[in-house]
Amino acid sequence: MADSQPLSGAPEGAEYLRAVLRAPVYEAAQVTPLQKMEKLSSRLDNVILVKREDRQPVHSFKLRGAYAMMAGLTEEQKAHGVITASRVTTRRASRFLLRG
Numbered sequence: 001m002a003d004s005q006p007l008s009g010a011p012e013g014a015e016y017l018r019a020v021l022r023a024p025v026y027e028a029a030q031v032t033p034l035q036k037m038e039k040l041s042s043r044l045d046n047v048i049l050v051k052r053e054d055r056q057p058v059h060s061f062k063l064r065g066a067y068a069m070m071a072g073l074t075e076e077q078k079a080h081g082v083i084t085a086s087r088v089t090t091r092r093a094s095r096f097l098l099r100g
Contacts, residue, residue: 032055035050
């Protein structure tokens with residue numbers, strides 16, 4: 001099996017973390033904490049962390065995906081409007097972003 005290589009030009013280490021924290025998605029999303037899952041960590045003899053996306057204004061990680069999709073729209077596409085056909089969390093995220 002070949003050694004896995006990082007994508008050329010992709011940031012690594014601290015540079016990657018800086019890129020994540022400066023991502024445009026934070027114009028809408030909040031930085032959410034990591035929380036250690038004590039019992040699961042103990043049971044698996046490892047450190048298990050979960051990202052608390054339930055702390056977003058729409059209580060879901062869907063805000064990030066909706067933002068990424070809408071941020072990539074052209075002005076012409078935006079002029080036609082946005083329609084979502086989804087479950088509650090994506091719809092809620094889209095509504096939150098569109099209300100700005």
